[in-house]
Amino acid sequence: xxxxxxxxxxxxxERVATPVISTHGLTKQYGEHTAVDGLDLTIRPGEVFGxxxxxxxxxxxxxxxxLGLTEPTAGSAEVLGHDPTREPLLVKSRVxxxxxxxxxxxxxxxxxxxxxTAALDRVPRREAExxxxxxxxxxxxxxxxxRLVGEYSRGMRQxxxxxxxxxxxxxxxxxxxxxxxxxxxxxRELLLLVERLRTDQGVTVVLSSHLLxxxxxxxxxxxxxxxxxLRACGTIDELASDLDDRWxxxxxxxxIDEPLxxxxxxxxxxxVERGExxxxxxxxxxxRPFLHRAVTDAGGQLTHLTRRSADLDAIYHRYFGGDDD
Amino acid sequence: xxxxxMRAGDDGALDGGxxxxxDRMADTPAFTGGWRIVATKEFRDHVRSMRFLVLVILxxxxxxxxxxxxxxxxxxxxxxxTRTPSIFLYLFTLAPQRIPAFHEFIGLxxxxxxxxxxxxxxxxxxxxxxxxxLVAQPIxxxxxxxxxxxxxxxTIATALAAVMAIVGGYGALRLGIGPTWAEFARVVAxxxxxxxxxxxxxxxxxxxxxxxxxxxxxxxxxxxxxxxxTMFAGLIAGxxxxxxxxxxxxxxxxxxxxxARLELTIRRLSPDQLYQDATGVLLNPSRQSTxxxxxxxxxxxxSSLSLFDSLVLAWWQLVVLVAGTVVIFAVAYSIFMRxxxxx
Numbered sequence: 001x002x003x004x005x006x007x008x009x010x011x012x013x014e015r016v017a018t019p020v021i022s023t024h025g026l027t028k029q030y031g032e033h034t035a036v037d038g039l040d041l042t043i044r045p046g047e048v049f050g051x052x053x054x055x056x057x058x059x060x061x062x063x064x065x066x067l068g069l070t071e072p073t074a075g076s077a078e079v080l081g082h083d084p085t086r087e088p089l090l091v092k093s094r095v096x097x098x099x100x101x102x103x104x105x106x107x108x109x110x111x112x113x114x115x116x117t118a119a120l121d122r123v124p125r126r127e128a129e130x131x132x133x134x135x136x137x138x139x140x141x142x143x144x145x146x147r148l149v150g151e152y153s154r155g156m157r158q159x160x161x162x163x164x165x166x167x168x169x170x171x172x173x174x175x176x177x178x179x180x181x182x183x184x185x186x187x188r189e190l191l192l193l194v195e196r197l198r199t200d201q202g203v204t205v206v207l208s209s210h211l212l213x214x215x216x217x218x219x220x221x222x223x224x225x226x227x228x229x230l231r232a233c234g235t236i237d238e239l240a241s242d243l244d245d246r247w248x249x250x251x252x253x254x255x256i257d258e259p260l261x262x263x264x265x266x267x268x269x270x271x272v273e274r275g276e277x278x279x280x281x282x283x284x285x286x287x288r289p290f291l292h293r294a295v296t297d298a299g300g301q302l303t304h305l306t307r308r309s310a311d312l313d314a315i316y317h318r319y320f321g322g323d324d325d
Numbered sequence: 326x327x328x329x330x331m332r333a334g335d336d337g338a339l340d341g342g343x344x345x346x347x348d349r350m351a352d353t354p355a356f357t358g359g360w361r362i363v364a365t366k367e368f369r370d371h372v373r374s375m376r377f378l379v380l381v382i383l384x385x386x387x388x389x390x391x392x393x394x395x396x397x398x399x400x401x402x403x404x405x406x407t408r409t410p411s412i413f414l415y416l417f418t419l420a421p422q423r424i425p426a427f428h429e430f431i432g433l434x435x436x437x438x439x440x441x442x443x444x445x446x447x448x449x450x451x452x453x454x455x456x457x458x459l460v461a462q463p464i465x466x467x468x469x470x471x472x473x474x475x476x477x478x479x480t481i482a483t484a485l486a487a488v489m490a491i492v493g494g495y496g497a498l499r500l501g502i503g504p505t506w507a508e509f510a511r512v513v514a515x516x517x518x519x520x521x522x523x524x525x526x527x528x529x530x531x532x533x534x535x536x537x538x539x540x541x542x543x544x545x546x547x548x549x550x551x552x553x554x555t556m557f558a559g560l561i562a563g564x565x566x567x568x569x570x571x572x573x574x575x576x577x578x579x580x581x582x583x584x585a586r587l588e589l590t591i592r593r594l595s596p597d598q599l600y601q602d603a604t605g606v607l608l609n610p611s612r613q614s615t616x617x618x619x620x621x622x623x624x625x626x627x628s629s630l631s632l633f634d635s636l637v638l639a640w641w642q643l644v645v646l647v648a649g650t651v652v653i654f655a656v657a658y659s660i661f662m663r664x665x666x667x668x
Binding site for chain 1: 356359362363365366370453454455457458459460461462463464465665666667
């Protein structure tokens with residue numbers, strides 16, 4: 001009896017652990033240019049994962065390979081248990097995709113556009129109507145559903161794009177640059193919608209963006225893409241602690257004649273500069289155990305000491321060399 | 326899922342095994358017939374479009390003009406002649422008063438319908454940025470282009486049926502007689518050949534729409550070929566034939582015949598000529614040849630052919646028209662299948 005219990009206990013646990021996406025050495029070359037270079041990525045169920053990187057870093061190419069829309073040059077991928085190259089239809093029937101700069105048939109209404117998608121997803125007609133109503137309501141387009149998409153604003157199109165990706169009730173939602181072209185309020189609504197989908201329906205979400213500030217609010221983990229390679233992957237905190245200059249302190253001193261000399265004299269200190277609220281000290285090691293004694297030995301006092309938390313800008317500059325916009 | 330099933334099975338977990346099987350069954354719904362969904366949508370778009378309306382009106386007006394012009398002499402002839410065969414068919418082939426006959430009009434203007442339905446088939450999806458969304462649905466990629474081609478052919482068939490119903494109905498009213506069954510069968514045969522002929526132009530336009538990213542370029546390229554094939558092919562063929570076999574009033578009959586044969590051979594490089602050959606025979610039971618008819622020959626064989634005999638006569642023209650359509654579409658198909666989604 002005991003063994004049976006254990007076995008049935010482990011089965012669901014294993015299911016949770018089965019990654020939604022896993023890639024091994026996934027590579028795509030266009031002629032000489034390597035768009036994606038040896039990508040190893042694992043995304044777990046129920047996760048909101050941010051693919052972050054500047055334009056042209058290989059995010060869209062990666063997404064296309066995950067959907068079986070372009071064949072990898074090397075490596076393999078598994079999405080929801082299927083190889084997207086060999087079984088693209090099984091993958092595509094369960095993955096909702098919002099392409100970069102999504103487009104619609106302008107001379108059809110929003111509903112007609114969604115009906116076409118529902119038909120291609122083989123959703124029975126009556127059920128499709130119910131789903132479309134519910135989804136249009138979710139994205140706030142219910143009252144505009146019978147208008148021609150040609151009359152839609154960019155923000156409305158983007159929301160319709162999300163609706164379009166949701167028609168098939170996906171297990172995995174891939175949003176390529178969903179926040180581009182929409183105003184801050186629209187971004188907020190979209191991110192709230194993503195949160196809601198994850199919590200209410202357990203949808204796994206992969207979100208690509210070049211705007212860290214926007215995606216970090218909703219992403220559990222972030223993968224940083226630069227020039228086709230995954231440079232770093234983890235939570236914001238993990239990424240921050242990976243930074244080279246992770247020890248940055250703001251130090252307030254009093255009663256010392258040569259504060260600069262004292263601070264520079266400490267082991268591991270890189271640079272010291274005058275900040276607004278004291279000295280900003282960059283160090284290779286944690287200074288906290290030594291600093292107090294050094295200051296007291298010099299005959300002064302430590303008025304305050306704060307460790308600067310690694311912020312988004314630091315992460316961004318570290319990986320993208322400051323060309324964020 | 327398979328992997329999970331195996332692993333759970335190894336552990337001896339019956340639940341896990343059953344779960345995996347159920348999941349796999351839920352995972353493999355039938356994804357067949359995606360092209361039909363594409364075709365249905367495209368067909369609906371076509372028949373609701375302004376282009377379709379404009380072209381049906383254009384073809385109908387041209388057809389009405391030619392049938393109106395033809396019906397006058399037919400009525401006169403019918404009054405005098407006691408037994409003129411296939412009066413009704415003359416509506417479509419007689420060209421008095423310099424107005425082309427109906428089947429010539431279709432040969433000339435029909436391609437416009439095919440081009441109008443195809444020139445933005447693929448590049449339109451690209452420029453509207455709907456292609457990535459479309460290919461991300463659970464359909465095979467070729468079902469997109471296949472569905473569009475089928476929808477185009479269905480639209481052509483519908484448009485031509487409408488035009489011929491209007492034109493034929495008007496002609497029947499003017500003449501006061503309808504077609505016999507034999508004549509009706511010939512009209513249907515003509516209709517099918519015309520649909521294939523226009524489908525060839527549709528395939529050409531779709532080919533350009535996969536090749537060129539801009540719809541305007543694809544439309545112009547298609548129209549350029551249409552102009553050359555329908556308007557200038559005769560001129561070019563004539564010039565070449567005269568250069569090879571120059572003829573004047575004193576030339577021997579053999580030389581004149583050789584000139585004419587060469588001209589016809591060159592003209593047959595154009596689908597328009599193949600169509601004219603085939604429909605000319607199908608609509609005219611007394612036509613004994615698709616080639617050059619010397620007056621003696623036609624006088625020698627006064628009897629009229631059965632529809633089957635006419636089909637045999639036009640056989641290779643029909644085969645070439647169908648084969649040409651298939652080949653052009655196959656080229657478009659293979660270009661489309663090789664293209665990147667994000668091209």
